[in-house]
Amino acid sequence: xxxxxxxxxxxxxxxxxxxxxxxxxxxxxxxxxxxxxxxxxxxxxxxxxxxxxxxxxxxxxxxxxxxxxxxxxxxxxxxxxxxxxxxxxxxxxxxxxxxxxxxxxxxxxxxxxxxxxxxxxxxxxxxxxxxxxxxxxxxxxxxxxxxxxxxxxxxxxxxxxxxxxxxxxxxxxxxxxxxxxxxxxxxxxxxxxxxxxxxxxxxxxxxxxxxxxxxxxxxxxxxxxxxxxxxxxxxxxxxxxxxxxxxxxxxxxxxxxxxxxxxxxxxxxxxxxxxxxxxxxxxxxxxxxxxxxxxxxxxxxxxxxxxxxxxxxxxxxxxxxxxxxxxxxxxxxxxxxxxxxxxxxxxxxxxxxxxxxxxxxxxxxxxxxxxxxxxxxxxxxxxxxxxxxxxxxxxxxxxxxxxxxxxxxxxxxxx
Amino acid sequence: xxxxxxxxxxxxxxxxxxxxxxxxxxxxxxxxxxxxxxxxxxxxxxxxxxxxxxxxxxxxxxxxxxxxxxxxxxxxxxxxxxxxxxxxxxxxxxxxxxxxxxxxxxxxxxxxxxxxxxxxxxxxxxxxxxxxxxxxxxxxxxxxxxxxxxxxxxxxxxxxxxxxxxxxxxxxxxxxxxxxxxxxxxxxxxxxxxxxxxxxxxxxxxxxxxxxxxxxxxxxxxxxxxxxxxxxxxxxxxxxxxxxxxxxxxxxxxxxxxxxxxxxxxxxxxxxxxxxxxxxxxxxxxxxxxxxxxxxxxxxxxxxxxxxxxxxxxxxxxxxxxxxxxxxxxxxxxxxxxxxxxxxxxxxxxxxxxxxxxxxxxxxxxxxxxxxxxxxxxxxxxxxxxxxxxxxxxxxxxxxxxxxxxxxxxxxxxxxxxx
Numbered sequence: 001x002x003x004x005x006x007x008x009x010x011x012x013x014x015x016x017x018x019x020x021x022x023x024x025x026x027x028x029x030x031x032x033x034x035x036x037x038x039x040x041x042x043x044x045x046x047x048x049x050x051x052x053x054x055x056x057x058x059x060x061x062x063x064x065x066x067x068x069x070x071x072x073x074x075x076x077x078x079x080x081x082x083x084x085x086x087x088x089x090x091x092x093x094x095x096x097x098x099x100x101x102x103x104x105x106x107x108x109x110x111x112x113x114x115x116x117x118x119x120x121x122x123x124x125x126x127x128x129x130x131x132x133x134x135x136x137x138x139x140x141x142x143x144x145x146x147x148x149x150x151x152x153x154x155x156x157x158x159x160x161x162x163x164x165x166x167x168x169x170x171x172x173x174x175x176x177x178x179x180x181x182x183x184x185x186x187x188x189x190x191x192x193x194x195x196x197x198x199x200x201x202x203x204x205x206x207x208x209x210x211x212x213x214x215x216x217x218x219x220x221x222x223x224x225x226x227x228x229x230x231x232x233x234x235x236x237x238x239x240x241x242x243x244x245x246x247x248x249x250x251x252x253x254x255x256x257x258x259x260x261x262x263x264x265x266x267x268x269x270x271x272x273x274x275x276x277x278x279x280x281x282x283x284x285x286x287x288x289x290x291x292x293x294x295x296x297x298x299x300x301x302x303x304x305x306x307x308x309x310x311x312x313x314x315x316x317x318x319x320x321x322x323x324x325x326x327x328x329x330x331x332x333x334x335x336x337x338x339x340x341x342x343x344x345x346x347x348x349x350x351x352x353x354x355x356x357x358x359x360x361x362x363x364x365x366x367x368x369x370x371x372x373x374x375x376x377x378x379x380x381x382x383x384x385x386x387x388x389x390x391x392x393x394x395x396x397x398x399x400x401x402x403x404x405x406x407x408x409x410x411x412x413x414x415x
Numbered sequence: 416x417x418x419x420x421x422x423x424x425x426x427x428x429x430x431x432x433x434x435x436x437x438x439x440x441x442x443x444x445x446x447x448x449x450x451x452x453x454x455x456x457x458x459x460x461x462x463x464x465x466x467x468x469x470x471x472x473x474x475x476x477x478x479x480x481x482x483x484x485x486x487x488x489x490x491x492x493x494x495x496x497x498x499x500x501x502x503x504x505x506x507x508x509x510x511x512x513x514x515x516x517x518x519x520x521x522x523x524x525x526x527x528x529x530x531x532x533x534x535x536x537x538x539x540x541x542x543x544x545x546x547x548x549x550x551x552x553x554x555x556x557x558x559x560x561x562x563x564x565x566x567x568x569x570x571x572x573x574x575x576x577x578x579x580x581x582x583x584x585x586x587x588x589x590x591x592x593x594x595x596x597x598x599x600x601x602x603x604x605x606x607x608x609x610x611x612x613x614x615x616x617x618x619x620x621x622x623x624x625x626x627x628x629x630x631x632x633x634x635x636x637x638x639x640x641x642x643x644x645x646x647x648x649x650x651x652x653x654x655x656x657x658x659x660x661x662x663x664x665x666x667x668x669x670x671x672x673x674x675x676x677x678x679x680x681x682x683x684x685x686x687x688x689x690x691x692x693x694x695x696x697x698x699x700x701x702x703x704x705x706x707x708x709x710x711x712x713x714x715x716x717x718x719x720x721x722x723x724x725x726x727x728x729x730x731x732x733x734x735x736x737x738x739x740x741x742x743x744x745x746x747x748x749x750x751x752x753x754x755x756x757x758x759x760x761x762x763x764x765x766x767x768x769x770x771x772x773x774x775x776x777x778x779x780x781x782x783x784x785x786x787x788x789x790x791x792x793x794x795x796x797x798x799x800x801x802x803x804x805x806x807x808x809x810x811x812x813x814x815x816x817x818x819x820x821x822x823x824x825x826x827x828x829x830x831x832x833x834x
Binding site: 022067071091124130133268273284345347350 | 439478533696
């Protein structure tokens with residue numbers, strides 16, 4: 001039986017926990033509501049620079065001392081930025097958690113944001129952006145997402161080079177002061193934890209943290225083109241397709257997610273069998289589900305030699321269009337079996353559990369116990385998927401390609 | 416935690432690390448064959464064969480196999496390296512028997528010519544995919560240049576030419592020679608029912624005929640030097656650098672892993688503080704890899720093309736300084752703590768233990784629990800690290816491959832043969 005806990009800290013941030021007594025380690029994940037949607041116009045990359053700069057000294061520790069102290073405790077730390085949040089996470093032996101928490105509290109509440117480190121951090125982000133230009137699939141999806149989602153929800157969380165170049169330390173300091181705040185912050189701990197002790201310690205570390213008035217932008221901004229091509233010198237042409245799916249909080253999200261998995265999840269999915277196994281058209285082909293708070297999407301990807309890429313796209317489109325024609329029981333059974341074992345096995349990873357609890361709280365304002373989630377998966381039927389597909393057929397696709405030659409996208413699929 | 420072993424009359428070994436409280440069970444067939452066991456005409460066959468295994472047996476098509484793995488919710492996959500080909504699946508414990516029933520027959524694949532022709536196209540796409548990505552083949556080229564005529568020079572993927580020219584008969588012959596039961600270990604970890612595993616092994620693999628599957632090992636004679644790959648469209652420059660370390664049976668191999676962590680872990684290491692934190696390079700890491708008859712320290716770096724010469728010089732300086740002045744006790748302690756966390760967390764996941772237990776056993780015929788690993792790391796001393804640096808100095812013979820938009824911005828690294 002799972003042992004889940006939650007506690008609203010007096011500052012307003014939400015503290016979530018899962019005690020896993022069989023395990024020696026513990027993980028911490030802090031999501032602050034300071035993601036890329038808050039980057040100012042022409043300042044795409046503020047959140048990315050801010051996240052990195054927050055690790056460069058906090059409280060009475062210099063950047064070097066901060067990381068040395070974490071690593072002396074054997075803590076594996078990481079920091080990243082998504083569309084909606086900044087994520088600060090750490091994994092360690094459980095006995096070190098009480099010593100690690102105050103360091104993270106300093107990073108969140110008392111970052112120095114030193115001017116002396118600003119140029120180095122900006123260079124670091126610019127290096128990462130330059131590296132991503134060499135990664136074909138990454139380039140493709142940056143363009144596809146920014147066209148598909150209403151602005152600013154499709155903005156690249158890692159920034160845009162020419163905008164990062166023009167940032168100043170004041171942009172970063174303003175962002176942190178305004179958006180790294182208790183309202184909307186989710187702190188999750190999982191592993192061998194002593195929950196009452198964690199609550200006491202977190203209350204003392206965060207009690208006097210104050211909220212600002214910042215809110216998230218709406219998800220109704222303008223969208224970009226529904227098709228496009230990016231020139232890239234390469235042997236392969238890469239293609240990415242997106243279409244609408246409900247957000248995770250929607251009552252039909254499991255049906256949508258199952259339909260997408262039948263299409264392109266796992267080694268027995270329709271796309272894997274038809275495109276790769278039967279026709280040998282490519283090495284990679286898949287489809288998956290992703291979600292923001294009020295909108296989700298189906299995302300499909302493949303990459304193959306330029307000469308065979310049009311055929312690959314045509315076969316993928318045919319499979320997508322065939323989806324509403326019906327689902328076989330055995331296809332659904334396989335998707336359920338995969339989802340069930342992957343959910344159960346998530347219990348072996350403290351890091352996955354911490355992040356997953358925080359994500360569920362963001363979408364549902366509660367953490368769904370494993371048993372309930374398994375029951376929800378079990379309730380999906382062919383009829384419930386087909387009924388959802390009949391009302392929400394995959395139309396209005398956004399299709400992008402990247403390579404030396406553009407692909408033809410039939411006008412019927414891309415409105 | 417319990418370790419059990421059984422050997423079938425035909426030579427197949429069955430081993431398991433059993434954690435009764437685990438949530439999952441992982442099962443794998445570890446075949447002691449890889450790129451190093453290929454002749455030049457067979458270049459890439461081990462990896463191609465790994466794909467073909469999933470195309471089915473005489474009584475089961477590839478599609479059926481894919482479906483049946485998904486039926487039981489298995490996270491199934493395979494990989495090929497220079498020395499091993501591993502087929503593995505993670506499942507819920509009640510699926511143990513079904514999983515072995517699925518995996519075992521795959522070790523005797525049909526290798527149908529029609530499947531071979533289709534799958535060849537997939538392999539060629541995989542080669543092109545990697546060739547389009549950083550480090551643009553610098554890793555394979557560096558390995559080949561460093562090892563010269565040694566078997567470890569071989570590329571796992573092979574080349575477009577070697578794969579296009581490969582006939583199915585050569586693959587069938589390679590399979591017959593290398594997939595002998597004496598050359599295969601059935602490994603399980605997590606919540607394992609051992610008696611049942613042995614029973615499955617006997618009934619499914621007991622009839623496999625053993626053949627002699629020798630492996631050529633010989634001392635490596637590494638080469639140093641500097642080579643370029645020009646990719647005019649590349650946004651960054653990528654460096655791959657090989658230098659020698661202890662081989663996989665050397666008592667100092669754990670000290671070598673610790674040294675690589677101090678010098679080039681992805682955070683808090685010397686390369687991190689001097690090149691990443693300072694914003695000079697995008698990534699810079701050093702890892703130690705062990706093989707049967709060789710060991711290597713592999714350094715991988717990405718940076719702006721205009722900084723490539725300086726970054727390369729800095730790396731040589733960082734290594735030269737470490738070799739001359741040694742490392743600080745605090746650095747050793749920090750690396751030890753980081754590795755301890757990694758070992759403990761891996762110990763909680765049967766999927767990760769499968770690879771650690773299976774590869775160690777295939778390599779050395781020895782078993783070490785996660786806590787044995789922790790003890791080993793805890794017992795390493797500064798003296799061990801110093802011995803590694805004295806015996807395999809990172810600032811001596813090194814092969815560096817640089818892939819980037821221009822071939823002109825690089826300086827010659829320290830190397831004794833100056834090639």
